[in-house]
Amino acid sequence: MEKNFKLSRRLLNPRQDTIFKAMFCQNTTESRAALKSFLESVIGKKIDSIQMRPNEFALLLDGEKNPRLDLSVMFNDAEQASIEMQSYIPDYDYKNRALYYLLKQASSTLKAGDSYDELYSTYQISVLEFNYLPSVNSIHWAQMCELPEDELPAQIKSISRNSFTTPKSYRKFSDKLNIIFIELPDAEKLLKKDINLLSDLEKWYIFLLYADKKDKQGIISEISKTTEGIRMAEEALSNISMDYWDKLDEISREKWEHDRLSNRLAREKKLKEATEKARQEAMKEGLQQGIQQEKYETARKMLELKKMTIEDIALCSGLPKEKVQELQMSL
Numbered sequence: 001m002e003k004n005f006k007l008s009r010r011l012l013n014p015r016q017d018t019i020f021k022a023m024f025c026q027n028t029t030e031s032r033a034a035l036k037s038f039l040e041s042v043i044g045k046k047i048d049s050i051q052m053r054p055n056e057f058a059l060l061l062d063g064e065k066n067p068r069l070d071l072s073v074m075f076n077d078a079e080q081a082s083i084e085m086q087s088y089i090p091d092y093d094y095k096n097r098a099l100y101y102l103l104k105q106a107s108s109t110l111k112a113g114d115s116y117d118e119l120y121s122t123y124q125i126s127v128l129e130f131n132y133l134p135s136v137n138s139i140h141w142a143q144m145c146e147l148p149e150d151e152l153p154a155q156i157k158s159i160s161r162n163s164f165t166t167p168k169s170y171r172k173f174s175d176k177l178n179i180i181f182i183e184l185p186d187a188e189k190l191l192k193k194d195i196n197l198l199s200d201l202e203k204w205y206i207f208l209l210y211a212d213k214k215d216k217q218g219i220i221s222e223i224s225k226t227t228e229g230i231r232m233a234e235e236a237l238s239n240i241s242m243d244y245w246d247k248l249d250e251i252s253r254e255k256w257e258h259d260r261l262s263n264r265l266a267r268e269k270k271l272k273e274a275t276e277k278a279r280q281e282a283m284k285e286g287l288q289q290g291i292q293q294e295k296y297e298t299a300r301k302m303l304e305l306k307k308m309t310i311e312d313i314a315l316c317s318g319l320p321k322e323k324v325q326e327l328q329m330s331l
Helices: 017-025 029-043 094-106 184-190 200-210 214-226 228-305 310-317 321-330
Strands: 050-052 071-075 079-086 122-128 139-146 171-183
Touching: 017 029, 017 071, 017 079, 017 228, 029 050, 029 071, 029 079, 029 122, 029 171, 029 200, 029 228, 079 094, 094 122, 094 171, 171 184, 184 200, 200 214, 200 228, 214 228, 228 310, 228 321, 310 321
Parallel strands: 079 122, 122 171
Antiparallel strands: 050 071, 071 079, 139 171
C-alpha cells in the first residue's frame, strides 16, 4: 500500500543562521528585495543598489583570526555591512566579536591612492535571539564618541584647559563605524500594537521571531501584506522550506522503500529457512520410518522360518520383544 509522505509544511526557523543566510543571499528577486528592505529598515537609509560580498576576509598575517560572516554586502556603491544572526548567548563578550568584525570590514574599504575622504560608512549588524545589553531599548546603535570630561583618563584631565578642552557630555566623533544590536525577544510586546502603527523595522522584528510559529501565522500574513520586503522574505523562506521538506519527503520515501524491501527479503529468508528445516525433518522422519520398516521386515522373515526364539529375533532385528510378539500374532 502506498504511504503518504507529506510532512508538516511549516516555514523553517529564520533565526537558525544557515536559514537566515539562505533567506537573504540567494540569487533571486525575493532574496534581494528582502535583504534591501531589511537593511533599509535597520539603518534608516534608502538603498539604491546592493550586492553580496565574500563572507571571509583576506588574511594579512600568518595565523590571523579569520571569521566567517553570515552575510556581507556592499550598498549604494561604497557603504558596507555585515549581518549576523546569533541564536544563543556566547561564553565570551559578544561586543568584542562585533567590534572585531567591524574593524576587519572597515580596514578593507580604502585602496592605495584613495583619499581618506573616501572612507565610507561600515555597519556591523547583529540580530540576537536573546537580550544582551541591560537596557529597555530593543535596538542598540554604537558609534565613536568623545568622552565627557569626568570619564577622561587622569593624564588627559591634567592638561591645561588653555591647550585642550573637552565637552561635558558625549559628542559624536564619527558616524563611519556603526555597531547595531537587534534584540528579537522584545518583539513580543509589539504584538499588542496596532499593525498600522508598526514601523518596518518593528515588522521585521515580528517576522524574524515568529515566522516559523504556527500560532502566529495570522500576524505574519498581515505584516507581509503591508510590507513588500517582508512579503518577499516570506516567499524566499517558503521556497527554502519547501525544498527542505521535499528533500525530507524524498528521504522518507527512500527509507520506506528500503525498509519494505528489507522486510520482504527478511520474510523470504525466513520462509526459505523454515522450508529447508521442514525438508530436513521430513527426510529424517522418512529415514527413521524406513529403518523401522526394515526392522519389521527382518523380524517377519525370521518368524516365518520358525527356527529362532522370540528373544533371538528381537535381538537380531532390533525390535522390542513385545513388538516381535505382536508381529507373530498378526502372521
